[in-house]
Amino acid sequence: MATMHDVANLAGVSLSTVSYALTGVRPVSEKTRARIQAAMDQLGYQRNAIARSLASRRTHILAMLFPAIERGLSGTALEFVTSAAETARERGYHLVLWPVNDQEGHETRELLQQGLADGALVMEVRLDDPRVALLHEVGTPFTLIGRTEDPDTLHYADIDFETTVRDALDHLTALGHRDIALLSHSRASLDAGYGPTVRVGAAFERYMTERGLSVVVRHCDESADAGRIATAGLAASHPRVTALMTMNDAATFGAMAELLERGKRIPDDMSVLSIVSSPRVGALSHPRLTTMSAPGTELGRLGVTSLIAQIEGTGATALHTLIPCRLDVQSTTGPARLPMNHTP
Amino acid sequence: MATMHDVANLAGVSLSTVSYALTGVRPVSEKTRARIQAAMDQLGYQRNAIARSLASRRTHILAMLFPAIERGLSGTALEFVTSAAETARERGYHLVLWPVNDQEGHETRELLQQGLADGALVMEVRLDDPRVALLHEVGTPFTLIGRTEDPDTLHYADIDFETTVRDALDHLTALGHRDIALLSHSRASLDAGYGPTVRVGAAFERYMTERGLSVVVRHCDESADAGRIATAGLAASHPRVTALMTMNDAATFGAMAELLERGKRIPDDMSVLSIVSSPRVGALSHPRLTTMSAPGTELGRLGVTSLIAQIEGTGATALHTLIPCRLDVQSTTGPARLPMNHTP
DNA sequence: ACGGTTAGTCGAAACGCTTCGACACCATGT
DNA sequence: ACATGGTGTCGAAGCGTTTCGACTAACCGT
Numbered sequence: 001m002a003t004m005h006d007v008a009n010l011a012g013v014s015l016s017t018v019s020y021a022l023t024g025v026r027p028v029s030e031k032t033r034a035r036i037q038a039a040m041d042q043l044g045y046q047r048n049a050i051a052r053s054l055a056s057r058r059t060h061i062l063a064m065l066f067p068a069i070e071r072g073l074s075g076t077a078l079e080f081v082t083s084a085a086e087t088a089r090e091r092g093y094h095l096v097l098w099p100v101n102d103q104e105g106h107e108t109r110e111l112l113q114q115g116l117a118d119g120a121l122v123m124e125v126r127l128d129d130p131r132v133a134l135l136h137e138v139g140t141p142f143t144l145i146g147r148t149e150d151p152d153t154l155h156y157a158d159i160d161f162e163t164t165v166r167d168a169l170d171h172l173t174a175l176g177h178r179d180i181a182l183l184s185h186s187r188a189s190l191d192a193g194y195g196p197t198v199r200v201g202a203a204f205e206r207y208m209t210e211r212g213l214s215v216v217v218r219h220c221d222e223s224a225d226a227g228r229i230a231t232a233g234l235a236a237s238h239p240r241v242t243a244l245m246t247m248n249d250a251a252t253f254g255a256m257a258e259l260l261e262r263g264k265r266i267p268d269d270m271s272v273l274s275i276v277s278s279p280r281v282g283a284l285s286h287p288r289l290t291t292m293s294a295p296g297t298e299l300g301r302l303g304v305t306s307l308i309a310q311i312e313g314t315g316a317t318a319l320h321t322l323i324p325c326r327l328d329v330q331s332t333t334g335p336a337r338l339p340m341n342h343t344p
Numbered sequence: 345m346a347t348m349h350d351v352a353n354l355a356g357v358s359l360s361t362v363s364y365a366l367t368g369v370r371p372v373s374e375k376t377r378a379r380i381q382a383a384m385d386q387l388g389y390q391r392n393a394i395a396r397s398l399a400s401r402r403t404h405i406l407a408m409l410f411p412a413i414e415r416g417l418s419g420t421a422l423e424f425v426t427s428a429a430e431t432a433r434e435r436g437y438h439l440v441l442w443p444v445n446d447q448e449g450h451e452t453r454e455l456l457q458q459g460l461a462d463g464a465l466v467m468e469v470r471l472d473d474p475r476v477a478l479l480h481e482v483g484t485p486f487t488l489i490g491r492t493e494d495p496d497t498l499h500y501a502d503i504d505f506e507t508t509v510r511d512a513l514d515h516l517t518a519l520g521h522r523d524i525a526l527l528s529h530s531r532a533s534l535d536a537g538y539g540p541t542v543r544v545g546a547a548f549e550r551y552m553t554e555r556g557l558s559v560v561v562r563h564c565d566e567s568a569d570a571g572r573i574a575t576a577g578l579a580a581s582h583p584r585v586t587a588l589m590t591m592n593d594a595a596t597f598g599a600m601a602e603l604l605e606r607g608k609r610i611p612d613d614m615s616v617l618s619i620v621s622s623p624r625v626g627a628l629s630h631p632r633l634t635t636m637s638a639p640g641t642e643l644g645r646l647g648v649t650s651l652i653a654q655i656e657g658t659g660a661t662a663l664h665t666l667i668p669c670r671l672d673v674q675s676t677t678g679p680a681r682l683p684m685n686h687t688p
Numbered sequence: 689a690c691g692g693t694t695a696g697t698c699g700a701a702a703c704g705c706t707t708c709g710a711c712a713c714c715a716t717g718t
Numbered sequence: 719a720c721a722t723g724g725t726g727t728c729g730a731a732g733c734g735t736t737t738c739g740a741c742t743a744a745c746c747g748t
Contacts, residue, residue: 001459003704014728019706026707027725046457050403051704053394054733061440078422085441094460096405096440097429113345113390115734116438224627250628257630283568284594284628286601347734358698363736370737371695395734398703459704 002043011039022047061094062307063117065108065131067101067124076278076294077123080145083300084121091308093118105134112138119307121145125156127193141310143303143319146195151320155310157302159276160322161196164292165203167327168245168275171290173211176336177243177271180208181216181234183227183255184247190219196276200247216241220251227254235262242336243271249281256285256332267334279328287331295323346387355383366391405438406651407461409452409475411445411468420622420638421467424489427644428465435652437462449478456482463651465489469500471537485654487647487663490539495664499654501646503620504666505540508636509547511671512589512619515634517555520680521587521615524552525560525578527571527599528591534563540620544591560585564595571598579606586680587615593625600629600676611678623672634677636669643667 008015013032020026021036028036039045053059064084066077085095096117100108108131112120117140122131125146132154135142144156172180182204184190185197201217208215216238220230227250234241235258246252252274256266264270266287274282275292282289306319352359357376364370365380372380383389397403408428410421429439440461444452452475456464461484466475469490476498479486488500516524526548528534529541545561552559560582564570571594578585579602590596596618600610608614610631618626619636626633650663 001457005704015705016707016729017727020727023706026727029726032726044457046454046459048704049458049460050394050397051733052706054398054735055704055706057706057733059394081425081441082443086443089443094440094442096438097425098438099426099430099433110390113388114393115345115390116393224630224632250624253628253630260630280594284597286568286597286604288568349734359735360699360737361697364697367736370697373696376696392734395703396736398705399734399736401703401736 001048002045003048004045006043007036007039007045010043011035058311059116059118060092061096061117062088062304063096063098063111063120065098065100065120065122067099076276076296079278079294079296080123080300083297084304085300087301087304088308091304093304093308095121095304103130105130109134109138112140118311119143121303121307125158125195127195127198141307143307143310145299145303149193155306155319157299157306157319157321157323159196159294159299160324161199161276162203163322163324164275165200165245166207167324168273168292169204169207169211171327171329171333172243172245172271172273175243175271175333178213178336179216179238179240180213180243180245181218181238181241182245182247183218183220183230183234183251185219186221187219196247200275204245220248222248222250224250224254224257227251228258229254231255231258232262241270243273243333246272246274247276249274249277252277252289253285256289266332269337271333271336273333275325277325279330282328282330285332290330290333291328292325293328294325298323345392346389347392348389350387351380351383351389354387355379402655403460403462404436405440405461406432406463406465406648407440407442407455408465409442409444409467411443420620420640423622423638423640424467424644427641428648429644431645431648432652435648437648437652439465439648447474449474453478453482456484462655463487465647465651469502469539471539471542485651487651487654489643489647493537499650499663501643501650501663501665501667503540503638503643504668505543505620506547507666507668508619509544509589510551511668512617512636513548513551513555515671515673515677516587516589516615516617519587519615519677522557522680523560523582523584524557524587524589525562525582525585526589526591527562527564527574527578527595529563530565530570531563540591544619548589564592566592566594568594568598568601571595572602573598575599575602576606585614587617587677590616590618591620593618593621596621596633597629600633610676613681615678615680616676618676619669621669623674626672626674629676631675634674635672637672638669639667 004015004018008018013036017028017032018036021028021033088095098111102108119141120135122142122144125144125148127149129148132148144154147156147158184201189197205215218230218234220226244255246255256272259266259270266272274289276294277291278293279291282291302319302321348359348362352362357380361372361376362380365372365377432439442455446452463485464479466486466488469488469492471493473492476492488498491500491502528545533541549559562574562578564574588599590599600616603610603614610616618633620638621635622637623635626635646665
């Protein structure tokens with residue numbers, strides 16, 4: 001591999017001039033610039049990324065922190081990851097995956113202190129996420145994909161769960177539904193303070209109450225079986241429910257299977273609206289699921305962009321962006337079945 | 345951040361001794377090793393990864409090459425990616441994502457020649473994949489996840505499609521099925537020489553012919569709708585078919601929906617076996633899909649392990665591993681409906 | 689008592705770049 | 719004619735490691 005030294009020699013200029021020609025930090029005359037370019041072409045020169053990093057104290061590497069164990073990443077996460085990696089590359093950065101699950105943060109700290117990454121993208125954020133303190137302490141710029149409880153001083157991009165839930169309920173109530181149940185993530189995720197579970201639960205409660213409707217929530221694990229069981233329980237305890245709002249892909253499929261098996265027609269007897277999902281997942285079911293699709297691609301792009309802005313010290317304004325899911329109406333939501341007597 | 349220099353001063357030894365204590369390349373007495381350790385603890389010292397890379401000409405970074413555009417990564421791919429990233433970390437390596445889609449390979453070459461990565465993991469391999477030549481030329485060690493047409497001289501881990509198809513057919517024929525159709529990936533992927541499509545097609549043809557059965561293959565895009573259309577066509581042209589072997593998750597769901605809509609019972613009237621899939625995906629349907637699940641985790645682990653072995657020059661034997669998918673019998677495969685007259 | 693190892697340590701030279709200070713040069717405006 | 723200021727270039731000092739050659743002291747067999 002040719003080095004900058006070789007290029008300088010061949011072009012008959014000093015090493016630093018080549019560097020300036022490349023970085024543009026200081027002006028270089030058109031003439032010498034051309035000679036340098038010719039030399040680089042001839043040698044097939046590429047700047048050594050590592051040496052560059054060492055000298056400039058910028059690695060152009062972004063780390064993506066995700067707790068790997070917790071049920072692996074979902075389908076949305078994949079979209080997010082590829083979008084983040086792509087955006088990074090477009091901007092001349094690299095995205096490295098750090099699937100770390102140490103509660104104490106020892107491993108994460110070591111990784112950060114090795115100085116490999118210029119910044120971090122934090123996934124699967126909890127309301128009281130300990131990684132925030134860690135990152136502050138180490139001094140690594142970071143952007144959350146998600147939010148802590150009080151994220152005003154932080155940079156984050158997250159799903160606007162409040163709006164998503166409201167839009168979802170608008171859709172359902174416009175169809176005449178009044179008895180709506182929420183099928184959410186596991187209770188464990190709620191207890192752990194996992195953002196989506198907590199926020200959707202709160203928003204659901206709030207908007208249902210505002211509309212004078214009663215709040216029915218079921219938590220269940222990420223499996224079709226758990227979804228079936230939860231749905232069966234719901235049918236027994238709340239037979240009046242005409243619409244299911246779900247945030248749990250696997251459970252949603254289980255729920256639909258259970259409903260069909262019980263002879264319920266979808267959407268005639270029961271509407272199903274899956275939020276924080278994606279049309280791609282929705283297309284897998286029959287009838288095709290009405291979904292509110294998560295903005296994974298946008299979040300990936302935004303997160304990386306904001307992180308780079310922090311690192312480079314440009315774009316002084318902090319990222320505080322919430323993006324709601326988009327409603328994609330398909331075949332599992334329809335008018336509520338004729339109203340029965342509404343006395344309790 | 346403390347440097348090795350600081351540690352050396354505090355411990356009262358030379359810089360190189362600290363380095364030797366850390367790398368173990370040369371012996372260091374127990375006494376000074378202890379002093380160095382104490383100094384490091386006191387300073388909270390962490391070796392700078394970049395300086396290390398520059399001096400040792402080893403970045404401990406592995407690049408994962410995947411063509412981003414092509415329908416994004418599938419669910420199996422996610423498993424693979426996280427497994428690869430985890431394995432890398434366990435071994436002290438980092439996995440960086442390079443979603444590159446340039447046919448000419450200019451971008452890939454530039455990336456490689458920057459010297460950031462010690463090696464590459466190549467995904468979505470085609471039978472005549474041009475990246476192989478590129479990697480050879482650049483001199484970067486690499487391992488394929490997949491195989492080219494003639495991969496004997498290369499390192500690879502791939503799904504054993506031949507065995508997978510054979511096992512799948514064993515399962516189906518044991519249930520009495522003789523009229524079996526294959527619903528595969530898109531024709532475009534076949535034309536592009538995408539490994540799975542080509543190999544599964546060939547194996548299907550071979551094993552069906554061996555058993556004296558007629559070969560029916562349908563290619564369709566990665567969508568439920570395409571799956572429905574293909575299934576409708578199949579019903580018209582080959583009404584005798586009693587079993588569908590599919591390799592296309594989205595299309596499989598579409599196919600099942602279409603079958604149900606036509607009043608077919610699954611598996612009574614039609615068995616469905618989804619290969620190169622996963623139980624997690626299978627659990628989404630009702631009835632629950634019988635699948636042959638792809639060994640994503642194993643492939644990730646193997647690929648990274650082999651790549652590291654190449655880089656470090658250990659483990660002289662090349663990786664030539666094929667892993668078949670595992671059969672997970674659920675509810676969409678069952679005995680063939682009573683045999684009709686088998687004359688053509 | 690003597691060359692030959694070996695364990696343990698040091699200083700200095702890379703690794704391939706960025707960046708700083710200095711300097712020469714030429715065009716200004718006065 | 720002269721300071722002023724921008725352009726364009728150079729040499730050298732880092733960046734924080736690894737690694738090489740060299741040296742010392744202790745230990746071995748004879």
